[in-house]
Amino acid sequence: MDRKEKVKILERHFGIKSKYLGALSFAYEIQTDGETYTIDREGRIILKSGEERQLEEILEPRPEEVEAQAELGVELEIPMDGHQGNTLRNILNLIYSKQPLIKKVLGIEEDLVETDFIEALKEERVKSIDSFEKALNKIGYNGHPGVDFDFENKTFTFKHAKGEAAIWLFALINKKAKTQKFSQVKQTETDNEKYTFRTWLNSLGMIGKDYGEIRKELLENLSGNPSFRHPKREEA
Known part of the structure; x- marks a missing residue:
């Protein structure tokens, strides 16, 4: 799964549009009430704490x-x-x-x-x-x-x-x-x-x-x- 697919999945999951951060990082960002998810150029999902999270973990109910x-x-x-x-x-x-x-x-x-x-x-x-x-x-x-x-x-x-x-x-x-x-x-x-x-x-x-x-x-x-x-x- 490429990173654009991950971004679309997270957008649907949270009901929030992502923000493209531009050519310096080539990353996408999704901000929710309690967390900021950054999808970097390699497709990794990074929390605001710097911790990496798998897509499946995010989609599972907390x-x-x-x-x-x-x-x-x-x-x-x-x-x-x-x-x-x-x-x-x-x-x-x-x-x-x-x-x-x-x-x-x-x-x-x-x-x-x-x-x-x-x-x-x-x-x-x-x-x-x-x-x-x-x-x-x-x-x-x-x-x-x-x-x-x-x-x-x-x-x-x-x-x-x-x-x-x-x-x-x-x-x-x-x-x-x-x-x-x-x-x-x-x-x-x-x-x-x-x-x-x-x-x-x-x-x-x-x-x-x-x-x-x-x-x-x-x-x-x-x-x-x-x-x-x-x-x-x-x-x-």
């Missing part, structure tokens, strides 16, 4: 943003910036693979992604966002009621992101989807829901004390033992 959205009880809307068609498909595949557990975690009955839809999408060649949109149109029905795609505004929305824990779950699913070339579509069968879901949360990056309360809340409605794969065997 903890204070997650808390604010949780208090409002709103759905989680995320820009498509940084995504390709295959990574948007990864989001649906990741959700589908753990859907029975995610539904229990969120306390909902309806599927977020339908099986017939996933099977149909699996047959489509998807690389770019345009090809992903065409694939959805070809399939011809909304088989992903838990995730809404707005191709006109280049955003997508998780419909069941109510509460801080759910927002973090979907935010990390989004982040994981960007890093994977392919994600499995087979649903996981388990006799220890808490252990299976906890290890999956770890794979999403929900690791460490900072996520302790969030993990606890997400595991609350599940059965089993989060610490041991076979708890009875460990107790024996």
Whole structure:
């Protein structure tokens, strides 16, 4: 990705027009209420403190943003910036693979992604966002009621992101989807829901004390033992 693409992505993300700083630095600058982002001639994004920041880090919701959205009880809307068609498909595949557990975690009955839809999408060649949109149109029905795609505004929305824990779950699913070339579509069968879901949360990056309360809340409605794969065997 060249620096002009990065500038355009940041402009859309913040809703602020960049300023070109001229021939001495050849840099672009974007000023928000709390930060100044300078995109230098090499395409690096530099904060006013001099620290370099990756584009993906800026696009991810900050903890204070997650808390604010949780208090409002709103759905989680995320820009498509940084995504390709295959990574948007990864989001649906990741959700589908753990859907029975995610539904229990969120306390909902309806599927977020339908099986017939996933099977149909699996047959489509998807690389770019345009090809992903065409694939959805070809399939011809909304088989992903838990995730809404707005191709006109280049955003997508998780419909069941109510509460801080759910927002973090979907935010990390989004982040994981960007890093994977392919994600499995087979649903996981388990006799220890808490252990299976906890290890999956770890794979999403929900690791460490900072996520302790969030993990606890997400595991609350599940059965089993989060610490041991076979708890009875460990107790024996």
